[in-house]
Amino acid sequence: MSEGQSLETRSVQRNRQLHVVVPCPRCGSSKTRVSHRATLADQLWSLVYKRPYRCQVCQARFHAASRGGRRKRKILRQRLLRVSLVFLAVMGLGLGGVLLVFSLKPQPPYSVQSRLDHAQTALDTTLTNAQIRSALAGYGYTPERLSQGKALYEAALAAQKRQQTAYADQLAITERLNQVWDAADDSYQRLVKIARVAFKNNAGLGQQLALDSPRQEDIALWLKQVQRFYATALQSPQVLQGLSIYSITPAKVQAAQGQLRAVEEMVSTLQTQKNRVREVNELRDRALKVLDDWIEDFTAIAEVALEGQPQLLNSLELKKGVP
Incomplete structure (x- = not known):
């Protein structure tokens, strides 16, 4: 591995060894690693060939397809299909029952944009x-009441746009954090390699500098590890x-140490932005809930008012848009 190879590249290569690059669903970083299966939920996820991952930036823990998971899931589906056919045959449902079961596809959840689009329609x-x-109008939906519904839609739409902007900002901050972290880690790794040569015959200094300690992948632990190295040096x-x-x-060591401040500032900025995203998410969800309630009542009345006029x-596309 070349000396200048970035942490981002190394992280991606480690994941590629597992046949998958897994971005964090919370912050979007590709600095993720496989986590140990430690809970009952992890074991249950493993039944569908998904394993736990940990984001090194925001510490989110999530599940994603494991190595060979796609092929294994295909085999699992084939086995389930055979079992289902046998079960249906035993129950006497025949071919018609088989076709009925496999024609019943689960409906995808309504997305935020779908709810907004159908409310607008x-x-x-x-x-x-x-x-x-x-x-x-004969059922109380006067122009004023319809205008209220339109205002609720506009409020929910504005809240959704604020959420999208905040999340885009979070992704940009995460990318910037990745960049400064890569630069700081490259400087640190370079000095560690030189220090190992300089103090290969001095075990005491090597221990003080933690030259043989494994590199920490968690950003908080990494900062402590690198801060210790620079402070000791x-x-x-x-x-x-x-x-x-x-x-x-000493000036070069201090310059490398100074890169840690940029990392710490970006970590703090990312946390602030994550709090902002959480806040706008809650505001968006509340605005959508009010709009959904209004549309739900509107749907029920419209079905009565327009009965016989399909x-x-x-x-109005009401059946499609109401969760």
């Missing part, structure tokens, strides 16, 4: 169609003298 169609407005004349043989001056009712 229902409101805009109602506001622009005099026949629908007239039918609904700068406080020890013997270490500085040994490094000077290889043209490593074309008008279908134009």
Whole structure:
């Protein structure tokens, strides 16, 4: 492995050895590693060939496909299919039962954008169609009440845009953190290699500098490890003298140490932004809940008001848009 190879590249290569590059679903970083199976949930996930991962940036723990998981899941589906066919045959359902079971596909969850789109369709169609407005007016849905629904939609849409902007900012901050972390780690790894040469015959200094300790992958533990190295080096004349043989001056050590401050600042910035994302998520969800409740009532009344007029009712797309 070349000396200048970045931590990002090394992390990606480690994951590629498992046939998968796994980004963190929370912060978007590719600095993730396989975690040990430690809980009952981990064991249950393993039944569908998913294993736990840990993000080194935000510490999120999540599950993703393990090595060979796609092929194994295909085999599992084939086995389940055979078992299902046997079961249906035994129950006497025959081919019709088989086709019925496999035609029942689970419906995907309604996304935020889907809920907004269908609410917009229902409101805009109602506001622009005099026949629908007239039918609904007889059940209390006056222009003023419809305007209230439109205002709820606009509020939810604005909240969704704020959430998207905040999350995009979080991804940008994560990327910047990855960059400064890579740069700081490259400097640290370079000095560690030089120190190992300089103090290969001095076990005491090697132990003080933790030269043989495994590199910490968690960013908080990594910071402590690197801070210890720099603090020990700068406080020890013997270490500085040994490094000077290889043209490593105290100023160079201090410059490398200064890169840690950039990492610490970005870690703090990322945490602040994560809190911001959490806040706007909650505000967005509350705005959507109010809109969903309004659309739910509107749907029930529209089905009554437009009974016998399926074309008008279908134009509102209410059945599709209400969770």
